[in-house]
Amino acid sequence: MAKSKAYKFEEIEEKWQKRWEEAEIFKVCEDPAKEKFYVLEMFPYPSGRIHMGHVRNYTIGDVIARFLRMQGKNVLHPMGWDAFGLPAEGAAIRHGTHPAKWTYENIAYMRQQLRRLGFSYDWSRELATCDPGYYRWEQLFFIEMLEKGLAYRKKTLVNWCESCQTVLANEQVIEGACWRCDSQVVQKEMWGWFLKITAYAEELLEDLEKLKGGWPEKVILMQKNWIGKSEGAEIEFPVEGRSEKIKVFTTRPDTLYGVTFISLAPEHPLTLELARESGREAEVSAFLERMRRLDRRRLLEGDFEKEGIFLGAHAIHPLTGKKVPIFAANFVLMEYGTGAVMAVPAHDQRDFEFAKKYGLPIVVVITPPGEELRPQEMTQAYEAPGVMVNSGPFTGLESEKGKREVVKYLEEKGVGRARITYRLRDWGISRQRYWGAPIPVVYCPECGIVPVRKEGLPVELPLSANLDRSGRSPLAELESFVKTSCPRCGSPARRETDTMDTFVESSWYFARYCCPDYHEGPLDKTRVDYWLPVDQYIGGIEHAVLHLLYARFFTKVLRDLGYLSIDEPFKRLLTQGMVLKETHRCPVHGWLYPEEVSPEGRCRREGCGAPVEFGSPEKMSKSKCNVVDPGEMIKRYGADTVRLFMLFAAPPEKDLEWSQQGIEGAHRFLVRIFRLVAENRDDLLAAGDLPTKPSADLRSLRRKTHQTIRKVTEDIQDRYRFNTAIAAIMELTNEISALLNRKDRPEGFWPVVREALETVVVLLSPFVPHICEELWHLLGGKGFILERPWPGYDPQVATAEEIEIVVQVNGRVRGQVLVPAEASDEEIKDKALSLTNVRKYLEGKSLRKVIYVPKKLVNIVVG
Incomplete structure (x- = not known):
């Protein structure tokens, strides 16, 4: 039967996607006889449509999954939806619909888009985090964490985003701005629920060593810095005339004798108390109000003028007995350390600037070896190690040794102790929004805070709630939800109306993928023990602190609760680069889409004609009109072409610059391969056995064939260098074409060419699976190419003559x-x-x- 020689990608892709689905070829189960491999891309938020960043991320994962399956591994490759969150609320408000309706419609559409790209997902494991069948189990985890003291409620200063109308965790404040909308974050005092991630600070830090070699060094360093371990001393400074003592933490106890004042955070509980007692409440209150309006981003970066105000009170130096004034200072942050700092102007630059501004004493207590520092001559603080001076019994000691000796002395005197602190703070999970998992507690006038009975889970989010344009959660006004009875005494009680941070859902989804059909509990331990940890995780560098830190914490908690046996969730991490595209900007109309720019480089909008400025490639963004619609590219060139371009244009960890010429080149390559097989099909099918004594040209092609198998295998397996693997296949294709163009065809010609073309098809199949399935069958192959073992190479043939x-x-x-x-x-x-x-x-x-x-x-x- 004659076969078409034209590459009809739409027909081919639809045909093979249908066959894969009917055969459930990607469905997997546990098989102790086979080596498992769990490959996972960070699951998407159902925003409505996939973008090129998604396509790149998921194509990388698909190549790995298909390659390893052909190598005989039992590969788990699931997909689901990170479905709660603020964008659904915002979209629902804008479109006059419900977040649930908007979310599930988007899921249906995006699922279709992912299927169209031919990804090898086991769709039987699909989950959505907004499903009560999913979040019921994280509500159970919350209750069990509450029982173990790992979840608690307190009133505290929180990060508040006015735009999103909700609290943010510290990790969600990026340079003083909201991670979601980039609005300025302010401090606000509120009650909220916290998870005690600090209980695992040391283990989270130590276990980063286990990830070396599997995680990018940059990500490990970012987490290490965020956890922020500091070793030093906690020292108590009594407040004159009061019973309280101000506790400070310092990493430089060797500079204790140089303290000339104490600085408190504006929000410190003693700040207003001391000012009130000294009669300075009005001016201190005015100062505090002005500090609250400061750009918090600049405060965190230290890019601001140091300011303070004397509180009219003094502390007593614990070793010298001298009085030191107490100030409120804008450079002291309540969330770090104790919210109080012992100020040593001679040896801390912030303190030095502050002391110079307010005329406070500067006392040198550390000098460079063999030198003398005079305070009146110093233009900046001396912060390096040195020799202790003016330090009582410690004078003459090297400062590093002096640290230990001073701490020992403080402990003997009972006024201080060695202490380790962490920058990491407990994870605030309360969100004052509707579209999230309800926190499963009630407030009883008799019993206080009471968790919901475990058998009563899930506490379902009421879908009857209506959102208004303010964005405020309607739960507090929904009596059918709020009014309930106390699980302990049966008295009337009210439900918690805060919902959980959506990062809670994404902190354990990878475990639920192992057993999504298990209903007797959150996790089937036998199955999760088989699949976990994830062998290869793939996602953006922007999640280095947020999601990855929370997922590591949750894994350790679930281990301690008896649900998991692992310490770390992700063995290897690949952080793929962004997809970039050049920008076009008109001086009149602003950002332009490419079709709004004439070939001469002028604005086409409204007949403008102004010269367009071509900008350097930037991350694809609707706001800058430099997005490329994957759906349009698939329609024009096919899914395989889009996949091939995304893999060939750059290594996975590097940024990829979109190129129209590049995607057209990828398409031409696939057309060429299709024709090579289709136009020579009859001769290829009739080819016999490989010749025993091939000619020099045929030996050369066989050598190139086996060298290519070796090269592609190593590039995928060892380095994930998909671009160089594809380049090697292209080189082999060129040699095949050159041989086919020759008129002389020695004995054994077609068997050697068939071996080479079959190799091209099989090696390409993880990258462009649809066309390769079609070509495999044109070459007489049986079954699915994915079920064919990955080819090995003959070292003797691959060795150059x-x-x-x-x-x-x-x-x-x-x-x-x-x-x-x-x-x-x-x-x-x-x-x-x-x-x-x-x-x-x-x-x-x-x-x-x-x-x-x-x-x-x-x-x-x-x-």
Whole structure:
């Protein structure tokens, strides 16, 4: 039966996607007899449509999954939806619909888009985090954490985003702004629920060592810095005339004798109390109000003028007994340390600037060895180690040793102790929004805070609630939800109306994928023990602190609760680069889409005609009109072309610059391969066995075939260098084409060409699976190409043939060397120089030059 020689990608892709689905080819289950591999891309938020960043992320994962399956691994490759969150609320408000309706419609559409790209997902494991069947189990985890003291409620200063109308965790404040909308974050005092991530601070830090070699060093460093371990001392400064003591933490106890004032955070509980007692409440209150309006981003970065106000009170130095004034200062943050700082102007630059501004004493207590520092001559603080001076019994000690001795002395006196602190703060999970998992507690007038009974879970989010344009959660006004009875005493009670941070859902979804059909509990331990940890996780660097830190914390908690057996969730991490595209900007109309720019580089909008500024490539963004719609590209070129371009244009961890010429080139390559097979199909099917004594040209093609198998296997398996793997396949394709264009066809021609073309098809199949399935069947293959074992290579065939090179010294033959035909000039020269018979003619003489005549001789000239 005649086969079409045209590459009809739409028909081919639809055909094979349907066959894969009917055969449930991607469905997997546990098989102890096979080595497992769990590959996972960070699941998407159902925003309505996938973007090119999604396509790149998921294509990378799909190549790995398909390759490893062909290598005989039992591969788990699931997909689901991170479905709660603020964008659904915002979209629902804008479109006059319900977040649930909007979310599930988007899920249906995006699922179709992902299927259209041919990803090898086990769709039987699909989950959505807004499903009560999913979040009921994280409500159970919350109750069990509450029972173990790992969840608690407190009133505290929180990060508040006015735009999103909700609290943010510290990790969700990026340089003082909301991670979601980039609005300025302010401090607000509120009640909220927290998870005690600090209980795992040391283990989270120590276990980063286990991830070395599997995680990017940059991500490990970011987490290490965020956890922020500091070793030092906690020291108590009594407040004059009061029973309280101000506790400070310092990493420089060796500078204790240089303290000349104490700085409190504006929000410190003692700030207003001390001002009130000293009669300075009005001016201190005015100062505090002004500090609240400061740009918090600048405060965190330290990019601001240091300001403070005297509180009219003094602290007593614990070792000298001297009085030191107490200030409120804008550079002290309540959330770090104790909210109080012992100020040593001579040895801390912030304190130095503050002291200079307010005329406070500067006392030198550390000097460089052999030098003397005079406070009146200092233009900046001396912050390096040195020798202790003006420090009582510790004078003369090296400062590093002095740290230990001062701490020991403080402990003996009972006024201080060695302490380790962390920058990490407990995770605030309360969100004052509707579209999230309800926190499963009630408030009873008699019993206080009471968790919901476990058998009563889930506490379902009422879908009857209506959102208004303010964005405020309607739960507090929904009596059918709020009014309930106390699980303990049965009295009337009210439900918690805060919902959980959506990062809670994404902190354990990878475990639920292992057993999504299990209903007797959150996790089937036998199955999760088989699949976990995730062997390869793929996602953006922007999640280095947020999601990845929370997922590591949750894994350790679930381990301690008995649900998991692992310490770390993700063995290897690949952080893929962004997809970039150049921008176009009109001085009149602003950002332009490419079609709004004429070939001459002028604005087409409204007949403008102004010259357009072509900007450097930036991350694709609707706001800058430089997005490319994956759906449009698939319609025009096919899913395989889009996949191939995304993989070939750059290594996975590097940014990828979108190129129209690049995607057209990828399409031409696939058309070319299709024609190579289709136009020669009859001869390829009739090809017999490989020749026993092939001609030189056929030996060369066979060698290239087996070298390509080796190269592609190593590039995928060891380095994820998909671009160089594809380049190697393209080189092999070029050799096949060159041979097919020759008129002379020696004995064994078609078997060798068939071997080479079959190799191209099989090696390409993880990258472009649809066309390869079609070509595999055109070549007479049976079943699915995915079920074919990954090819091995013959080392003897892959080894380049050797050639004999004559070696001369000053024009006289002194030996011969055998070298691979593909050896470089330098390798051949080095081998010639290493010959024993050559070395004796070089002794005592100077080497002037080495002349190489390609594939013939090396002449060594000495004098």
